[in-house]
Amino acid sequence: MKQKITKAIFPVAGLGTRFLPATKSVPKEIMTLVDRPLIQYAIDEAREAGIKEFIFVTSRGKSALEDYFDHAHQLEHDLASKGKTELLDILKATNMDSGQIAYLRQHKALGLGHAVWCARRMIHDEPFAVILPDDVIAAEKPCLKQMVEAYEETGGSMVATMEVPPEKAHAYGVLDVADDRGAVVKAKGMVEKPAPGTEPSNLAVIGRYILHPNVLTSLNSKEAGAGGEIQLTDAIAKEIGTDRGVYGYRFNGQRFDCGSKAGFLQATVSFGLSRPELRDELRDYLQEVLTLDKAAQ
Structure with a gap:
């Protein structure tokens, strides 16, 4: 039986410059999609997948993000006194219990791999999930829950994947597929942002991961990859030659790139x-x- 996935890392240290001037004072993750901030969609998906501990890798200027998950006692009291129970229930669903959530600082923007590495002491030797809130996925069964169920069969490390037009593959990490089993594929290679025309497939990696703790060990080297950044994809690729393996999962659902x-x-x-x-x-x-x-x- 595979070890349960109960911890998730949320890398939210980015400056959100593509959404300036809004992000001058509001963290991108707090920007609202209809009536919920992006981060709430990510948290709800994680909860549905069985995540119990939520680790946020933040940076300077993200205090509004931390405040969002705190209890708003005065607002709760006002809603309760006015009998607005429906709104009170919505509000309480955003609260996080003490000890459930932790915040760590990424002091330099050195890449996604570095952001995940910053949380290494809170992961220890457990498998863990990584969720990128920019990738919002509409699905009847949440994407991470689909992956957790598949992971119980495969073990190893798993990345969410979707097929993209070949001319757009250069913008993603891309899998080189060894064995295609339908929803699950076994990888024999991973390339971060391949040069146009060199992509091994059109199966792109998007922002959901279930990772073996050895990925964190690989990140200790802090090797710079594509774009001069420490790439998470490079550390995951080092797992391909092990008996644990790396798998891609074709999720059911529609992904929206809310970073654009x-x-x-x-x-x-x-x-x-x-x-x-x-x-x-x-x-x-x-x-x-x-x-x-x-x-x-």
Whole structure:
């Protein structure tokens, strides 16, 4: 029986420069998708997958992120006194119990691999998950939960994957596939941001990982990879030659890149249309906009 995955690392130290000026004072992870911040989607997904300990790797200027998960006693009291129980339940769902959540600082922006390495003392020798909040995944069964179930069969390390157009593969880490089993593929190689035309496949790695603790040992070397940064992909690739192995998982669901403005807008529309109380009004508006746009052409 495989060891349970109960810890997850959330690398949230990035400056979010693509969303300036909003991110001058608001951490990108607090930006709202309909009525919940990006980080709440990540936390909810982790909880559904059985995560009990939440480790945030932050940087200077992220205090609003920490405050978000704290108890707002005055607001809770006001809602309770006014009998607004539905809003109170929504608010309480954002709270984290003492000891459940930890914050660590990444003092220099040295890459995703370095951010994960910063949490090494809290992981010890356990397998763990990594969730990138920029990647929001709409799925009937949360993506990480799908992966945890698959991991119970494979062990080793596992990355979420999706097929991308070959001309876009250079923007991702890409798997070289040894054995394709459908939802699960076994990797014989991983390349971070391959030069156009050199990609081994169009199976891209996106922001969900289940990792063996030896990945942290590999990160100890702090070797710079693509872009001069310490790449998590490089450390995972070192697991491929072991008896543990590295697997890709083709998840069921739709991924939105909320690290980009276009992806954020697409996610907003999609999640808005999925809400019964918003669907009709939003759909009517979108149809009106498209009709006017077509007429203008």
